[in-house]
Amino acid sequence: MHDIKAIRDNPQAFDAALKRRGLEPPSSSLLAIDEKRRAAILASEQAQARRNAASKEIGDAKKAKDDARAAKLMAEVAELKTTMPQMEAAAKTADEELRKELAQIPNLPLDEVPDGVDEHGNVRRHVFGRKRDYAFTPKPHDDLGGALGDMDFEAAAKLSGSRFVVLKRGLARLERAIGQFFLDVHTGEHGYTEVNPPLLVRDDAMFGTAQLPKFEEDQFQATRRISETERIEIAKVKADALYRRRFFTNIVRSLFGQREQVQAELRKYFFEELLGAPSEQKLWLIPTAEVSLTNLVRESILDEKDLPLRFTALTPCFRAEAGAAGRDTRGMIRQHQFTKVELVSITAPETSKDEHERMLSCAEEVLRRLDLHYRVMTLCTGDMGFASQKTYDIEVWMPGQISGQGEGGAYREISSCSVCGDFQARRMDARYRASDGKPRFVHTLNGSGTAVGRALIAVMETYQQADGSIAVPDVLQPYMGGLKVIAKGM
Template sequence: MHDIKSIRDNPQAFDAALKRRGLAPLSATLLAIDEKRRAAILVSEQAQARRNAASKEIGEAKKAKDEARANKLMAEVAELKTTMPELELAAKRADEQLANELAAIPNLPFDDVPEGTDEHGNVQRHVYGKIRNYAFTPKPHDDLGDALGYMDFEAAAKLSGARFVVLKKGLARLERAIGQFMLDLHTGEHGYTEVNPPLLVRNDVMFGTGQLPKFEDDQFWAIKGELLAAPDERLKTERLGLIPTAEVSLTNLVRESIVDEKELPMRLTALTPCFRAEAGAAGRDTRGMIRQHQFTKVELVSIATPETSRDEHERMLSCAEEVLRRLDLHYRVMTLCSGDMGFSAQKTYDIEVWMPGQGEGGAYREISSCSVCGDFQARRMDARYRASDGKPRFVHTLNGSGTAVGRALIAVMETYQQQGGSIAVPDVLQPYMGGIKVIEHDK
């Protein structure tokens, strides 16, 4: 959420940043709404002040036995009692109008974010490792899983429809092992606190991290009672949303609170199922496990001060990278351009892992996205910290995949595949696999 005072102080800078996001100037519209809002609030406050003053004057007039003046003042107070609810409603509506407009505007990019309109404007930051050479043509993960008999999309479709999968035996255990390895690394070596959060959250929690109102159709909803028919009443329905990422639950742990500065940075991690309707991804990545409605992910969240948030962003990236380094997977880090960042981000790094079985000759696919959001989410959640001077200030929030477990499974399968279709288990995962070193078809 943006601060209207900041927009009022520097509308040109706000519009220039929106332009980098590919949006038209909005400051004039917002400031006009704000002027109307402030005028309505002023009129309402003046009416309240006059009512208070008149009520006091009535007592003085009666004390002075000036009945004519007392009657006149009582008539004025009676009229104010009639008009004040309308004035208060007008002020409330103007305030809601401004809040709704601000809620739909994405965060503004940092000056060092590359210019661009889509993924073609992203800039490579660095690369780790090299593409492996194989004595055979690498297969995609779904072919490998099907041949092993441990990856079943048809059974999943009977249960839930498209974009679901049933994993069995060695692959089910391998996915579990990857998630446990990531949690142990982040909690044991990177200083994150493990959390087991709710998977179902309220509307205002979705709003806090930016899923609402703009991305309502991208979420899955558990409706309690009847769904109201009118579109503008959908948010009033008693419902809970399935989290698209544990970022939603973890970040909102500090909502509507003031934490002590000594508690920051607060570093949290969770391994959870995630649910995405993928409403805007029709026809994309329909094969295999790349884009699923349900997937598992380890999430990293940091709550930091404004002074440390950018350094925390670099640290978070290194924590996510370490997962892939320990798995010895080839990857690259991309700095997303201004037009390709997520709604709440000021700056984002994507980690793209090399998957040798994708497309013709392999391809990079996103496996982690690490973003710094400034106070954008904190304003939506009313999340603050008490600084050393005693004054409450908004925290800065950061989030990152540490990493997507399903895509890590795909990368391991395709990278560690062997002639004949078996999968070698990376060394760091073998302790989580009961010593199993190779996943192969039961004979």
């Protein structure tokens, strides 16, 4: 989410940054909504101030026995009482309109991000290792897995449809070993705190990391019915919370003092209103543990001395892949359900760029120990994610894949490490208290450390043998009970 004050202060810079992403300049329309919003808020505040002043003047007029003035003032207060809700509604509508528009605008790229329209504008940063030579034609992972009898797409389709897989025996164990290895390195050597987070999250969490509202069609949602008993309990809690909000409490105090009867009536009103809430609960399946891990700091003020916070999690992830219809339909490259180790950092603004480089090195290290050939790409402005200021992609070499040019072997993304600045923090209201005592928005970063399913594919294709078996990398053998080769029936 963007700061409207920053846009107001420098609209030209805002438009120029978004132009680099290929977007039309939005500042003029945003500032028009902002001006309408500010005017509505000012009118509402002035009306409230006048109502308060007039109420005091009524008392003075009555003390002075000036009945005519008191009557005139009472009529003015009655008129304000009628018009103020309309003013407040106008201010709320304008505020919601501005928030909705800002929520659709992506983050601004850092100056050093290369310009470009799509992936062809990405810039290679560095390479690790080299392509291996084989005395045979390398096979794709799905051919290898099918021949081993350990990778079954047909069984998965019967259970769930396309873009799912059933792994068995050696390959199921190998995938588990890869995830465990990644976690052990990141927690034991890289200083990340392991978290086992929820896989189902609310709208606010998805909004906080910017999956909503822009990318709703790419998400899976779970629904359950709420029993009448539970709905009543939820309504009671929400009603009490609503009543305690300062806005409502101030109204009660200013109009009625502390009268218990009025307080009880308000609670009853809120409760009855909330009972009309939907009888279903809808939660989102996380597309990445970034959602759960980053939102751990939502609506909080951290101590600067506790930063940076570094979290990691190994979780299933769920993506509808609505925008990828027809792409990578073969094998495990693009699945609706996959496993990934996520890395998330929460930092102060001054250290976020250094943390980005550190995160990249952590993601690279696990691939280096697997001795997988890869390249690191700096994504251009046209290929970056919505919430990112700058992104590095790690693309691993898969010798069994077919490249876009029809050649054998292809680079495939296995990790994406992004620095988001305060973009997500504003959406989550996540702040820290700086040394001067002022609360400021944190910076957030996220990256794959790495995608376990794609690492499995890379290991299978890289370590395949002429007879169709898979050699187990040295670092994974302890996780495989000492097994060195996965062969048919193992």
